[in-house]
Amino acid sequence: MPPFQVLIDEHAAGVMAVLRGAVGRADAEDCFQETFLAALRAYPTLSDDRNLRGWLLTIAHRKAIDHHRANGRRPLPVAEPEEMAGVTAEPELDDGIWELVGALPPKQRAAVALRYACDLPHAEIAAALGCSTDAARRSLHEGMKRLRKELA
Amino acid sequence: MKASLENLAERAAAEGLLDVAYATVDSPFGQLLVAGTPRGLVKVNLPNHDAEQTLEDLAARISPRVLEAPARLDDVRRQLDRYFEGELHEFDLLLDWRLSAGFRRRALRAIDRIPYGRTRSYMQIARSAGNERAVRAAGTACGTNPIPIVVPCHRVLRSGGGLGGYGGGVPMKEALLELEGALEREG
Numbered sequence: 001m002p003p004f005q006v007l008i009d010e011h012a013a014g015v016m017a018v019l020r021g022a023v024g025r026a027d028a029e030d031c032f033q034e035t036f037l038a039a040l041r042a043y044p045t046l047s048d049d050r051n052l053r054g055w056l057l058t059i060a061h062r063k064a065i066d067h068h069r070a071n072g073r074r075p076l077p078v079a080e081p082e083e084m085a086g087v088t089a090e091p092e093l094d095d096g097i098w099e100l101v102g103a104l105p106p107k108q109r110a111a112v113a114l115r116y117a118c119d120l121p122h123a124e125i126a127a128a129l130g131c132s133t134d135a136a137r138r139s140l141h142e143g144m145k146r147l148r149k150e151l152a
Numbered sequence: 153m154k155a156s157l158e159n160l161a162e163r164a165a166a167e168g169l170l171d172v173a174y175a176t177v178d179s180p181f182g183q184l185l186v187a188g189t190p191r192g193l194v195k196v197n198l199p200n201h202d203a204e205q206t207l208e209d210l211a212a213r214i215s216p217r218v219l220e221a222p223a224r225l226d227d228v229r230r231q232l233d234r235y236f237e238g239e240l241h242e243f244d245l246l247l248d249w250r251l252s253a254g255f256r257r258r259a260l261r262a263i264d265r266i267p268y269g270r271t272r273s274y275m276q277i278a279r280s281a282g283n284e285r286a287v288r289a290a291g292t293a294c295g296t297n298p299i300p301i302v303v304p305c306h307r308v309l310r311s312g313g314g315l316g317g318y319g320g321g322v323p324m325k326e327a328l329l330e331l332e333g334a335l336e337r338e339g
Binding site for chain 2: 001002003004005008012013016029032033036037040041043044
């Protein structure tokens with residue numbers, strides 16, 4: 001297992017960017033601390049160090065979901081989100097896009113981050129945000145439309 | 153990001169999750185890496201040794217919870233600075249001896265008692281560690297000293313007065329002895 005500092009050096013900026021997208025700049029710091037403390041706690045017992053970035057992002061996305069839950073949305077009737085072996089988004093390659101995501105209205109921002117940074121399906125995004133699947137899909141759609149406009 | 157990471161290191165320490173804290177220290181010989189556990193200073197990495205490799209060794213031998221946390225090593229860094237300025241003659245630090253064992257640890261403890269500016273022979277160290285004939289092993293204890301400078305293996309010389317070897321290179325050994333005024337005394 002590499003020294004934990006190696007994970008921080010390689011992934012802290014990427015995790016922070018994802019969290020800024022998922023919960024907004026103001027709350028990202030708290031989620032960041034919670035994410036890395038949880039990771040540090042579990043690290044010595046981790047059996048597979050091949051996808052450390054995916055592992056960190058899984059924890060980050062759980063912390064982001066916890067954050068949305070704690071913010072007064074109704075409790076989640078879903079199981080723990082499944083392991084994300086293949087995280088598809090590459091936010092660390094393009095942190096700039098996450099700045100734009102972070103500037104979206106909260107619901108759109110969360111929907112976009114949960115979809116593209118955490119790779120959640122619509123139903124789980126809905127569960128995380130405490131809204132219907134249709135509403136989650138709409139938030140995602142609106143968020144993406146705005147991003148496309150800003151990037152155009 | 154820097155503030156976030158400092159905050160993280162402090163919270164990790166408060167929650168008992170910081171098993172090895174490390175920091176770098178500038179010295180007249182190049183950059184040192186110092187590492188501590190909750191028990192005390194466990195490792196001083198000399199400039200001619202690969203710091204990255206040392207951190208990997210610490211992760212493997214102590215715990216992978218290794219974080220850069222300079223604030224946890226303020227005292228070590230301050231005392232080293234003053235030592236290199238010639239102002240500090242005796243380190244007052246808790247040491248974690250876990251990276252040495254058996255005869256080597258006994259030899260290092262004997263070395264730790266050599267006063268500033270004084271020297272001993274490898275044979276004297278072997279005797280203090282309980283085996284007068286284990287001169288070569290005493291040399292190995294010096295060569296594998298995990299906490300050089302603070303545990304002053306540079307004060308151990310050959311019986312005939314020759315400098316012997318040093319993990320940081322013989323010129324560094326000579327310079328440390330000179331800093332401490334030990335060469336004139338022996339000369």
